[in-house]
Amino acid sequence: MITWPAWQIWLIIVGLGAGSFLMRFSFLAFVGDRELPPWVLRHLRYTAVAVLPGLVAPAVLWPAATGGEPDPARLAAAVVTCVAGYFSRNVMVAVICGAGTLYGLMWLLG
Amino acid sequence: MTEATRKEGFWLGVRHGLPFLFLLIPFGTLFGVVATEAGLDVVETLAFSIVVIAGAAQFTAVALMQENAPVLIVLATSLAVNLRMAMYSAALTPHLGGARNWQKFLIAYFMVDQAFALSSVKYEQKPDWPLAEKVGYYFGVIIPVAPAWYLSTLAGALLGETIPEALALDFALPIVFLALIAPALRTAAHVAAALTSVVAALALAFVPFSLGLLIAAALAMIVGAQVELWQERRS
Numbered sequence: 010m011i012t013w014p015a016w017q018i019w020l021i022i023v024g025l026g027a028g029s030f031l032m033r034f035s036f037l038a039f040v041g042d043r044e045l046p047p048w049v050l051r052h053l054r055y056t057a058v059a060v061l062p063g064l065v066a067p068a069v070l071w072p073a074a075t076g077g078e079p080d081p082a083r084l085a086a087a088v089v090t091c092v093a094g095y096f097s098r099n100v101m102v103a104v105i106c107g108a109g110t111l112y113g114l115m116w117l118l119g
Numbered sequence: 120m121t122e123a124t125r126k127e128g129f130w131l132g133v134r135h136g137l138p139f140l141f142l143l144i145p146f147g148t149l150f151g152v153v154a155t156e157a158g159l160d161v162v163e164t165l166a167f168s169i170v171v172i173a174g175a176a177q178f179t180a181v182a183l184m185q186e187n188a189p190v191l192i193v194l195a196t197s198l199a200v201n202l203r204m205a206m207y208s209a210a211l212t213p214h215l216g217g218a219r220n221w222q223k224f225l226i227a228y229f230m231v232d233q234a235f236a237l238s239s240v241k242y243e244q245k246p247d248w249p250l251a252e253k254v255g256y257y258f259g260v261i262i263p264v265a266p267a268w269y270l271s272t273l274a275g276a277l278l279g280e281t282i283p284e285a286l287a288l289d290f291a292l293p294i295v296f297l298a299l300i301a302p303a304l305r306t307a308a309h310v311a312a313a314l315t316s317v318v319a320a321l322a323l324a325f326v327p328f329s330l331g332l333l334i335a336a337a338l339a340m341i342v343g344a345q346v347e348l349w350q351e352r353r354s
Contacts, residue, residue: 011158011184026170028198034227036208055312055343056202062313063320063335065293074289094301103298
């Protein structure tokens with residue numbers, strides 16, 4: 010649950026918006042036609058895949074909802090989501106398979 | 120003449136942008152539901168989608184705010200997710216750098232994954248297109264995509280305020296992230312980066328202020344880049 014004061018939430022919204030805009034505007038406006046060095050591009054290619062897995066790993070293994078105890082329904086849902094997403098290459102298919110597994114197992118295991 | 124070509128490019132862009140609605144509408148709705156369930160109100164949730172207009176970064180910010188990470192860490196980590204936008208900007212500049220300043224402002228604001236993916240492919244197929252047609256195509260793609268993102272977020276936020284807590288929505292975020300990552304694991308380098316991120320984030324979970332995640336992300340980017348280099352040398 011987010012219990013932050015409103016001004017802090019707005020600070021995040023405005024800061025994230027401004028920072029994202031500057032990154033999107035950077036080359037178009039300031040850098041122009043100069044190309045990025047290959048080693049920079051090589052690292053930028055992996056930003057999303059470098060941040061998101063690390064962000065979810067603790068939530069999968071130690072979910073706050075069960076007081077940090079590993080939970081079979083949530084673990085299985087995570088595995089199914091990954092497998093479905095990898096083979097279908099489709100985000101929504103993965104979400105639906107994962108959510109189906111989670112609710113199915115929670116109902117079965119009570 | 121330029122007016123005619125701009126229109127042609129524009130309508131082609133609209134047609135190519137439309138199929139993305141099948142992904143964007145459920146995804147935007149999900150963001151609205153998750154953000155309001157996490158404790159944001161409808162106005163804040165909608166503002167996220169209008170001001171930031173970048174799904175993965177928005178989900179990241181909400182997840183870290185839920186963990187009570189410090190403001191600076193929330194900003195740094197979510198912006199790290201959006202670093203790819205700088206790459207988009209660099210890749211589109213040879214084609215769109217000649218546009219008027221007000222157009223470049225709008226191009227930058229609307230630089231989402233779908234606009235970049237479609238435009239960069241199209242511009243490579245049609246290098247001779249005049250600037251007006253390239254700009255027209257870009258805004259054509261945006262026309263269905265951006266309003267769908269705003270409106271589905273709003274719908275999700277209104278829905279989220281009525282959903283009971285017992286639905287285990289704490290796990291909606293991890294499922295969304297995993298669903299985003301798994302299809303993106305195209306090469307061994309992507310897989311290596313993802314695994315490094317997981318292992319390092321778990322090993323560094325003790326580091327205060329959620330700083331372990333930023334360190335893990337930096338390590339994972341380096342591993343991804345190195346594996347890519349190594350594979351290039353081998354082939």
